[in-house]
Amino acid sequence: MSTEVRQMFSSIATRYDVTNEVLSLGIHRLWRRKAVRLSGAKSGDAVLDCATGTGDLALAFKRQVGETGRVVGTDFCKEMLDSAPAKAEREGLRVEFQVADAMALPFADNSFDVASIAFGIRNVDDPVKCLSEMARVVRPGGRVVVLEFGQPSGFFGALFRFYSKVVMPRVGGLLTGNRAAYEYLPRTSAAFPAGDRFLALMEQSGGYKEKVAHPLTFGTSYVYVGTVR
Ligand SMILES: C[S@@+](CC[C@H](N)C(=O)[O-])C[C@H]1O[C@@H](n2cnc3c(N)ncnc32)[C@H](O)[C@@H]1O
Secondary structure (H helix, E strand, O other): OHHHHHHHHHHHHHHHHHHHHHHHOOHHHHHHHHHHHHHOOOOOOEEEEEOOOOOHHHHHHHHHHOOOOEEEEEEOOHHHHOOHHHHHHHOOOOOEEEEOOOOOOOOOOOOEEEEEEEOOHHHOOOHHHHHHHHHHHEEEEEEEEEEEEOOOOHHHHHHHHHHHHHHHHHHHHHHHOOHHHHHHHHHHHHHOOOOHHHHHHHHHHOOEEEEEEEEEHHHOEEEEEEEEO
16 A cells, blocks of 8 residues: 555655645645644754655744754655755755655654644554654654544535545646546545544554644644644
8 A cells, every 4th residue: 555655646746736736725835834833833843744745844844943943854755755855945944854654753752842744644554553653753742733634514515525526636637647646635535534533543542641633624624733641
């Protein structure tokens, strides 16, 4: 499974940012800012962004923690990471990027104040293992922040399902040449535990003493915040 996921992201890597911008209508920027705010990260903190892809959330954290803070972005797909250092440099931000699997993080226990993962946990083979790894590398009392799609209900939910199942694959396919990747997105989002069911996964991982789910944009996405034991 993970080999196919890596190959899929590798095939869309160079078009990922523009497609993200178009398909989310720019809203992903607001969601990332909210995730950073809810993480409680402050100036001088050390932050790990797992499955960072092209690095947008890592850059948002770097703006928050400032010169004295340390931000590391990791991903298991080298092609997704390729554009990240140049993006950081354009903004004059110093962020470290390295290849790593979110289920086996190459960092010692308690190395970070905050760890995050945006639209990545749905793609890992074992989300509970990933949640316990993220808790392991964060100090007790630090936070783990997960940004992931939800399953909105009611009229907005119907609209969102139409958009994600009909519009996204067509537009994503046109922009990247890989329609299957943008069919994978709504399929996996619809099946992935959201809200309280995601908090249950956090509980199962054993790493968190407090867990809160914050719905965004009518439940289209969630920011989950866990305080590490
Ligand atoms: C939808 S992209 C999200 C990228 C970025 N976090 C963002 O918000 O734009 C999902 C990313 O998860 C990465 N990924 C999936 N499984 C992973 C794993 N087990 N370890 C590390 N990265 C993984 C993929 O390579 C891809 O870059």
